[in-house]
Amino acid sequence: PFAAYFGALFKVFYPDLYQRYQKVFDAGNWIPHDPGPWLGRALVWKLPxxxxxxxxxxxxxxxxxLxxxxxxxxxFSALGALGRYRAGDIILGWDCxxxxxxxxxxxx
Known part of the structure; x- marks a missing residue:
């Protein structure tokens, strides 16, 4: 359910880019029940x-x-921006x- 929900957010905020990502995801996905669109996930735990x-x-x-x-x-220092970072918040951005x-x- 999480992957489907977050994929839907991506589709709403970046519809054109979502289509490209979904095509790549469909070609590279190896877990049948994963709805996409991200191939990679990382868990960062207590890491400053x-x-x-x-x-x-x-x-x-x-x-x-979480x-x-x-x-x-x-x-985001170059933007002079601070965003809330609380458990359950969602940040969709360009971290690269x-x-x-x-x-x-x-x-x-």
């Missing part, structure tokens, strides 16, 4: 990161913070093009 780019990604990135923590902000980091989160 400095300001960085996600160089391996060439398109939009979906970030979903767990037991409070506060937290996603910083904009340096970013999660800041000020505390374990609950």
């Amino acid at each position: 990161l400095d300001l960085h780019f996600d160089h391996g990604d060439i398109g939009p990135t979906l970030t979903i913070p 767990g037991f923590f409070h506060n937290g902000e996603m910083e 093009k904009f340096a970013h980091k999660v800041r000020d989160w505390k374990i609950a």
Whole structure:
């Protein structure tokens, strides 16, 4: 259900790009029940990161913070932007093009 929901978000916000991603996903998918459109997923657990780019990604990135923590902000320094970073928030962005980091989160 999560993959289908997040795929639908991608389709709404980037409809043209979604079609390209879905074609690639369909060609490379090896899990029959996965609706796509992302071939790769990464789980980052309690890993403090400095300001960085996600160089391996060439398109939009979906970030979903989960767990037991409070506060937290996603910083995109070049844009001068801070976004909420709370459990259950959804950030759909271009992490390969904009340096970013999660800041000020505390374990609950």
